[in-house]
Amino acid sequence: MLITLHIDIDSFFIAVERLEISDFKGIPLLIGGISSRGVVASCSYEARAYGVRSAMPMRVAKRLCPVGLVIRGDMDRYTNYSRMIGDVLSEYVPAFERASIDEFYVDLSGASDYVRNFGAWGTEVRKRVYRETGLPISMGLSSNKTVSKIATGQSKPSGQLFINPNSTKEFLASLSIKHIPSVGSQTYQTLRNMGIEEIRSLQQVSPDLLMSVLGKKLGYSIWQKAQGIDYSPVVPYSEQKSFSTEVTFTEDTIDVHFLEASITSMTEQLAFKLRNEQQLTSCVTVKIRYSDYQTYTKQRHIGYASATHTLLAVVKALFYSLYDRRVLVRHVGVKFSHLVHGNYQIHLFEDTVERVSLYQSMDAINRKYGADAIGSAKALGVKRYIK
Structure with a gap:
């Protein structure tokens, strides 16, 4: 029988800030862009x-919560x-995602001892x-990722909850549809307009109806999770997973403007791939091979990121x-490794509303027309010089 444990750090960013500065405890905190054009x-x-x-735009947040303290993160x-x-977890379990x-x-x-003594x-x-670490965590244990994640949410703060695999539908039934991981604000409103508020109602709706309203993929996925x-398998974390690209030029060059345009183009395409696959990198590597075939590489560990401007600054350095x-120079390469799953939210510490919108628009165009359909002016025209 499949048994999955979910572990979540309670209010992670906030908890770390309060761990570092005890005076932050009990007061409203807003982490994000510190300017009025920033994002929470x-x-x-x-x-x-x-x-x-x-x-939420920081200016709106500060208007709603004028006593809030804004922290960059x-x-x-x-x-x-x-x-x-x-x-710490690696000392208790053989592998984790x-x-x-x-x-x-x-x-x-198959680890009956863990389950029996949970x-x-x-x-x-x-x-x-x-x-x-000084940080509180919560846990949920059940038959799969969705149910264990919801169980973790129900066990907060700093608790743990086991849901018997034979009782998952009963456990889910009384909860709000908001607890289903893939139900965002827009989907929630659509379902509420259909008169669906609790998961028990969702369990009784036909999958065909949900697919016709929400789209085939999302509708069926939400119906399954409600049941x-x-x-989804647990994929053990591996530091070796990476995204990379390398180019060999048609002619060796010392044109620094061309070389910078090349690594800019490579970084933009890899950063798009990260965001498109909802991945974050914490290690950046750059490689240079000279005309005499001497090759040099250098890497830097960074905070998890997928924003192009953040990664490009590291690549250039x-x-x-x-x-x-x-x-x-004959050849250059860029690699992003030590990947984890994550979304764009964590980059809002330094981004403005305009920059977030720009990335979303560019990513939408690249998804539709190809990974290099749109990019910065500096990166244009590089392709024809690459073998």
């Missing part, structure tokens, strides 16, 4: 009571804490994580630390 990346429960939500610090928790910067999944199928074992793990069905202006 995360907010405390105290701020939510004023109506503040993630991805520190992705390097958050990434470090996430790795610390991963290190790092689903995002603050979420983990563990496949416990109360004591889960408590021990939570206490160990808190002792090592407690989710076949690594490139210029390797680049020798006196030698012709």
Whole structure:
């Protein structure tokens, strides 16, 4: 029988800030762009009571919550804490999936001792994580990713909950449809307009109706999750997974403007791939091969990211630390590794509403017409010089 454990760090960004500065406890916190044109990346429960939500323009959030304290956020610090928790978990389980910067999944199928002793074992793990990092975590254990994730949400704050695989439909029935992971605000409103508020109502709707209203893929997925069905496997985290691209020029060159345009184009395409596949990278590598075939690489660990401007700054810095202006360059490469699943929310620390909208629009065009359909002016015209 499939048994899946879900682990979530409670209010992660907020918890880290309050761990670092105890005076932040109990006051409304807004993490995100500090200017009036910024965007809210995360907010405390105290701020939510004023109506503040993630991805909201900061100027709107400050108007709703004038007493809120705005913090820029520190992705390097958050990434470090996430790795610390991963290190603790690795001592208790043979493998885990790092689903995002603050979420983990563990496949416990066949591990009857873990399931039978979940109360004591889960408590021990939570206490160990808190002792090592100061951060509270919550856990949900059930038959699959969807149900265990919902169970985790019901166990917060700092709790754990086991849902018997034979009782998943009953557990889900009384909950709001908001608890289904793929039900966003727009989908929620559509379902509410159909008179569906609780999952029990969703369980009774035919999949054909949901597919006709929400689209075939989303409609069927939501119907399955309402029934407690989710076949998504737990994919063990691997530091080796990466996205990369390399180019060999038709002619060796020392034209720094052309070389910068090349790495810009490569970075833009890889960053789009990250966002399109909902991945974040925490390690950037740049490679240069000169005309004499001498090859050099350099890498840098960063806070989890997928924003082009963030990654391009790192790529350029690594490139210029390797680049020798006196030698012709034959080949360059860029690689993003140490990937985890995640969304764009964490980049809102430094982004404006306009930049977020720009990325969304460019990504939509690239999804429709190809990964290099649109990009920066600097990267245009590079292709014809590549073998």
